[in-house]
Amino acid sequence: MNSNLNAPKVKVSIILAIVTCVVILVLTSGHFKNRALVDNFHQNVKQGSANLKELVYQKENFSLSKKVSIEETKTHSIVNPKPIMKSKQIGYISNVYDKNGKRYLSFDDVKFLIGNDAIEAAKKDGNALYEDGKYYVYDDYYIFDNNKTIKNYVIASTASLNVLGFLINPLNNDISNQPATYSTFKRVANSMNEHMLCYIYTQNDIVVKVEGQYTP
Structure with a gap:
């Protein structure tokens, strides 16, 4: 008679044990799932931070390169200005x-010549005047x-x-x-x-x- 009374208690214990295992599994599964989500979030944050640093680095390099290019252009313009003739x-x-x-x-x-230059040019052209053994030009200038x-x-x-x-x-x-x-x-x-x-x-x-x- 005692064995018959203990049978339901055994069944209840087994059921409780099964339920406990299920709860533990569920909780454990949720814990690992949440842990995976947290780790994935942290990884995304790290990757985003790395990408942001890379963009800032590229922007700084581009700005520096552009500044250097402008300075080189200015320097070239100063060193090699267009000559004025x-x-x-x-x-x-x-x-x-x-x-x-x-x-x-x-x-x-x-050619606007004066003095001896004017006289010599006029002599070559046959336009010099001659008087008292000397050549001369009017008003001491000659236009050639x-x-x-x-x-x-x-x-x-x-x-x-x-x-x-x-x-x-x-x-x-x-x-x-x-x-x-x-x-x-x-x-x-x-x-x-x-x-x-x-x-x-x-x-x-x-x-x-x-x-x-x-x-x-």
Whole structure:
């Protein structure tokens, strides 16, 4: 009779043991699952941090490279600036005009010689005068023009334009150069029966200054 009474207790114990095992398994499984999630999260955080550091490193390197490139360009520009070719010539201005928004003058380059140079050049051309056993030229100057090539130059908008005073105002005898506006310079140059003798100063073939040359 005692064995019959103990049988249900044994069954209950077995059931409790099975339930306990199941609970332990469930809890253990959840623990490992959660642990795996935590580890995966930590790994993602580490990877994200590494990727962020790499992006920052690449950005810094790019900025540094760009800065170095800009500095090299500046240095190259300073070391190798575009050369400015300057010249001073004398010749006849035959025309001043406007075209496509720019100002131009037509110029015939000549040689303006004085003293012995003038006499020797005139002798070669057969134009020297002879008197009392000496050669000479009128007013001690000689203009030598052997090519008669007309070249057109752009006039800079800031060019300094100077014209002999008596050409601006024929009523006075001023033979010095006077500052002139572009319109006055154009009017005088284009109204003369003879070409206007002037010095032109250029920078890279652009006229930056004009000065009249007086001849008696």
